[in-house]
Structures are given as C-alpha cells and as structure tokens.
Amino acid sequence: MGVLKVVLTVLFIIICIALVVLVLMQEGKSAGLGAISGAAETYWGKNKGRSMEGLLVKLTKGLAFLFMLLAVILNLNIYK
Template sequence: MAVLRIILTVLFIIICIALTVLVLMQEGKAAGLGAISGAAETYWGKNKGRSMEGTLVKITKYLAISFIVIAAILNISKF
C-alpha cells in the first residue's frame, strides 16, 4: 500500500506541474476583446476546438479532473 501511495504522490506532483505550465501557456480571455466589432466570426474563431489553443483547453480539463481524483484518493488513504 505504501508503494501505491508513493506512485500516486509522484503522479500528483507531475500533474500539478503540468497544469501550471498548461495554464500559463494559454492565452487570456481578454485577448479576444478586440473582436467585439464583429471580427469574431472568422475561420480561426469557428475552428478554435481544432487549434492548438483548443487542444490545450482539452488537456487542461483532463488534467484538472485527474488532479481532483488523485487528491481525493490520497486524502482517503490517509485514514
């Protein structure tokens, strides 16, 4: 059981670092404020899910879910 806890702790630390890097790599929501005049309906805006930014958002979601699950598992296993 101690080996599993060590593996989960190391995985948890790696996920924490990866989440930090991914959040810092994403561009802010304020970057699109210049498009209020109607330029938001461009090809880039419509296909954002296929872009690098869309991929970063998806990876961030999955890492955040795994972060919460591993944190809960590590907390439960304390008792």
C-alpha cells in the first residue's frame, strides 16, 4: 500500500501545480469594467463559455474537485 500512497501523493502535487497555473492564466473578474455601458452584450460576452476563458474555468473546477477528492483520500490513514 505504500506504493499507492506515493503515486497518489505525486498525482496530488501535479494537480496542485496545474491548479495554480490555471488560476493564474485566468482573467480577473474586474477585467472590462470600464465598459459597463453595455459592452458585456458583445459576441464575446455572450459566448464566454465557449471561449478559452470558459475552458479554463471548466478545467479549474474539475481540477479543484480532484484536488479535494485526493486530499480526503490521502488523509484516510488506510495506508498502514
């Protein structure tokens, strides 16, 4: 069981690094606030879920879920 814990720990570290990189790649929520007068209704504002930013948000949510799941699994102490 020691090998399984090492593999899960390495996977956990890789997910941590990937999560940090993904969060840093995303735009801030305050980006574009200078155009409050309706610029959010542009093509990119309506289709943000299909853009690269939308993909980054989905990947971040997925990796955050895996991060929490692995954190719980690694703390169960069944690897004695």
